[in-house]
Amino acid sequence: MAVRGTPSWLGNQNAAMALRLLLDHGPLSRNALGELSGLSKPTAAQMIARLEEKGLIEAVGEASAGRGPSAVLYGVRGDLAYGVAVNVDQDGVRSTLVDLRGSQFPVAAEAASGMTGQRSAARDVAGAVLSACGAAGVDLARVQHVCVGVPSSVDPRSDELSSVAALPGWSRKSIRQQLQRALGCDVQVDNDVNLAAVAERRAGAFEPDATFALLWVGYGIGLAVDVAGAVLHGASGGAGEIGNLPVPRGVLDPDADATDLEGLLGAAALDRIGREAGCGEHTFEEARAGTPLPARVLEVFAPRLAQSVIPVLGVIDPEAVVLGGPVGRSGGAALAELTRTAIRNHTRWNPNILPTRLAHNPVLAGAQAVLDGRLQESLVTQAGAATSDEDRSRIIAANLRGIG
Known part of the structure; x- marks a missing residue:
């Protein structure tokens, strides 16, 4: 880690600021990035170079610069990390992929009436993540965050659901821990109405x-x-x-x-x-x-x-x-x-x-909004996963075999 106050540390701070600006404003040229950040053109160029070296951004087009040569536009790569929004309720399970660009992916759905076999929190949510990835054609290993909406309150102190009456086979205890162990990534579980309120605010x-x-x-x-x-x-x-x-x-x-x-x-x-x-x-x-x-x-x-x-x-x-x-x-x-x-x-x-x-899937929409923030913050802070993509794929596959 770079020591605070050193040129290396300052470069990392500038790179994080540049990435935040790109996330907030969309593709930018070096000059535009310099103007928005208040830093010099050479420093803006260094920020772009540092982010390119880390594989976080890419050239996405050009902008006309009047009489001079066109300026290259840089944008955040959309394939760096994904999240999956999940809603489990009396009707069944719905899920959809979330990326850094706010793309619209298909919603995968399984009706409760068609869910055969032994159900559990790990089985329901892992299956939803797999279905969302399959519908979007994205590798499971790229999923870093999952947000699950449930018809129950969730005690943040004990990691316990208040009720599983609408969730057949689920255990009330250690719900987030169960899911993180099964999926090998960060998981957030919240009440479905709370997530719907997040979506109402975003509307x-x-x-x-x-x-x-x-x-x-x-x-x-x-x-x-x-x-x-x-x-x-x-x-x-x-x-x-x-x-x-x-x-x-x-x-x-x-x-x-x-x-x-x-x-x-x-x-x-x-x-x-x-x-x-x-x-x-x-x-x-x-x-x-x-x-x-x-x-x-x-x-x-x-x-x-x-x-x-x-x-x-x-x-x-x-x-x-x-x-x-x-x-x-x-x-x-x-x-x-x-x-x-x-x-x-x-x-x-x-x-x-x-x-x-909100006419359709308000709980999913709220979970998507939560994941937007988590994905962006993870990218800005350069927070790496505890395991590699290959290791996490093996964890998920092993757990799916265990709960299947």
């Missing part, structure tokens, strides 16, 4: 310093709170686990007999509302498939949903509450407005209730 509907809450309505109900771009996890990772909050009887819906929010708003409750409204037996499945919720269902469901929003307003007072998940998506603007009206008519609040802006 661009909020000011940088805004606070918003994402209320996820699906099989159950969950909450994520984003404060100026940081999602609150809580001391044990359980911030937003509101499904078991008790329901005050008769506040907005005197006919509701549920004892907690999940019973009031979950899949079974929505199906019951649909039957009573004469809309069929499978209202939740239709919402999950993207069918808009019928008006008769919305009229009953919105006051119930308002009961879950009111505590959020009282505790957090966010700029907006976003309705996400399959029910929030299928309810759309109509559900958002009916929920706001129910709150306004019964309380002092007049909140900003918004439908989600």
